[in-house]
Amino acid sequence: MLKIINLLGKVSLSTIENIGKLTLFIFKSFFWLFKTPFYSKQFLFQLLDVAFYSLPVVGLTTFFSGMVLALQTFSGFDNFNDESTISKIVLTSILRELGPVLAGLMVCGRVGAKMAAEIATMRVSNQIDALQTLSTRPIQFLISTRLLASIIAVPFLVLIGNIIGVFGGFVVATFKLDLNPILYMMSTIDNFNLIDLIQGLVKALVFGIIIAIISCYFGYNASGGAEGVGRATTISVVTASTLILTSTYFITALFI
């Protein structure tokens, strides 16, 4: 019995300690974002990596999601052949949920894993210590630049992903389901709701923060050589993906 209480105590203390460490890490990452010097080269490099190099995977995912949505709506509604209904379901689903969540998960898998592995490798090979001895604040140089890049890039990717996803739905609706392309497009424009777009972009912003902070946090606190790098990478992707999927519910609830 005493052992169980002891274990519970240890787990609770460790959880509280980790929450405290993470909170402090988040605070420092944002704090150094607004302090000089601003590492523009490092920031632009990260922005290019997150935004540009993630574009193919995000584009492909959202394109096929739009296509699947159009097809499923058509078959789900018992071959209901209506441009307005299909376009509305595709548009709303992509803008509100699928665009941001899919883009978030893709960026998390591609960029989040890379951030965690890079920073963890730097940690276990003393490169972070070396940065500090070269009069550079590691959090400002490594984390804040990645955070800002992620905050800007993920909403941008979601915006592009939304357009590609809606286009995917249009392709299936017109070429496979033989719907009228003009009517489908007109109906898509009519059904466009700015709030849906804003909801998706707010989610993207939050996902951008989650991906950068979680990946960098686990990378920054990695220890134990190659195994530690692997552990940090895995745990960061799992945690960030889980947080993306749970936070999307709460953000949706805020808008409804």
Added chain:
Amino acid sequence: MEEKKIINVKNLSVSFSNNIVINDIDFHLSRKESLVIIGKSGSGKSVLLRCLMGLLKPDHGSIEIDGINIVNANRIDKENALKNIGVTFQNGALFDSLTVWENITFKETKFFGFNKQKAKEKALLIIKNLELDENILELYPSELSGGMQKRVAIARAICDNPKVLFFDEPTSGLDPITGKIINNLIEKTVIKLGVSAITITHDISSIENLASRIILLDNHKIAWSGKPNDMKISKNKIVKQFLVNT
């Protein structure tokens, strides 16, 4: 006449979760002195060096670098004091994503607005003094041998003309011949630049090459301190044991 101390450590203690790693030690480093800290694994050498680099906060005591106590100084004073220090890490700790010249002039390009040409020229000047070929300037650390990586790490440490150099196990992972070359280079560099140095090592040839004074750590305390020649004739049991083991 009193020695001019560039680093002065007093009553330094460090522990992790009630495990004492460094227990109330005092020592100093004079200007142009080359101090070598030795001791068996787990004696607290690396932790001591991390404290001196400002990477670890001790439980008690003070570390004065050029008159500034970095333990309780504010952030700006601490950063200013640590600017006087150049560090060569055990594994080199070169930045993987940067070329050799970018690694060497990392601080210069970032803080002093060196352009690419000026930075490359400075890097070239330094690597020539360290007997490295100019062709390596555009290479990445992964393309260099262990000995070359150590020399590039030394080049990065001395690039900003520090007053003190720290060398953490400078010959670890190197064959004896390369180790000897690195020791000679460090010795020449320290004398040529007129800086003070603290070296942490297990390597007896490093001690012979580099030390003007030695500190032996044992059981988290300073067990012995003296000149290299005194070490060989010391009657201290721990010194004798260390010499036998190395």
